[in-house]
Amino acid sequence: MIIGIIGTGSIARDIVDGLAPEGPTVHLSPRNARIANELARRYPDVHVRADNQSVVDAAPLILLAVRPDNVREALAGLRVPGDRVVISAVAGWSVEALSALLGDGVTVVRSIPLPAVRERRGITAVHPAHPAAEELFDRLGGALVVEEPTTFDALSAATASISSYLHYLDAVAAWIARQGMAADAAESYVRSMFSGISVADQSTSLSELARAHETPGGNNEALRERWFNPQNRAALDDALEHIRRRVAASTSEWAR
Structure with missing residues (x-):
């Protein structure tokens, strides 16, 4: 090649x-x-x-x-x-x-x-x-x-979620630091916490993987229900749709 x-x-x-x-x-x-x-x-x-x-x-x-x-x-x-x-x-x-x-x-x-x-x-x-x-x-x-080009645009839009994911991790680390831990130590802890969770195994769906990290009535479930509620999920869908429309619009613009 x-x-x-x-x-x-x-x-x-x-x-x-x-x-x-x-x-x-x-x-x-x-x-x-x-x-x-x-x-x-x-x-x-x-x-x-x-x-x-x-x-x-x-x-x-x-x-x-x-x-x-x-x-x-x-x-x-x-x-x-x-x-x-x-x-x-x-x-x-x-x-x-x-x-x-x-x-x-x-x-x-x-x-x-x-x-x-x-x-x-x-x-x-x-x-x-x-x-x-x-x-x-x-x-x-x-x-x-x-x-389909429209599906390709959706995948392109989905890549815009990468920095938001990293900002999420940064926000968790910053919250820990406000509880009295040094910022660099808090960040190292968060990195370690998420580095052990592999999403590469295609035999387990993402929803199954999420459930595997929740105990009914436990803290993971409680945080998810309080923060990632239907309203926030709808807001995420709306933001992704906004980016998809933006991608489609830019595709039309560069064609001129």
Whole structure:
């Protein structure tokens, strides 16, 4: 497998780190020279190219991992042969909008790589189905083919919950600290408390896992019923729907 990556940020770094044990050749754009050079020093099969065109020329499979507002600049003037497959990790850019920039014949696949690809346990949503994209992400934890663009937008919106989860942990740690513990000790305790709970076991549903950590009439149940009540759950649903509409709107906007 030979892969070219345009845009060398955190997504590219996680993917390269995850792929390195598999040994594919990776060609990086020089846009973020610090990260690109760091990866090239670390892995003998990773190379930094002079520009984006050199990346396209060197690799049949291209991962586009730039910010949404940098897409036009990154693709401006590129000559992309029709036999290339471009996998986009860019939020908000539809297959149609990217195809209009890349030209006829270039295959475009959207994807949502998650940080866990670095450890080869991230499930990556792809739309539409394509064997090259599925092979790539199967190496990194698994590919989830999504047929409908609206469903893909929902998965994209769901990733917005990551920072809220981390803020939740921070709030719990801050509450402990207010009870008299040093802030760093409280944070270490919360990290330890949640690090032992694995959600990776697919044989147990999330609702079953939650029930397994509750005793009827116990403290976990009491906190959940008091805080994560129907009103708060409805507020979460409303917030996710707001983000889904925002994702859909941005997809339409970048298509103009």
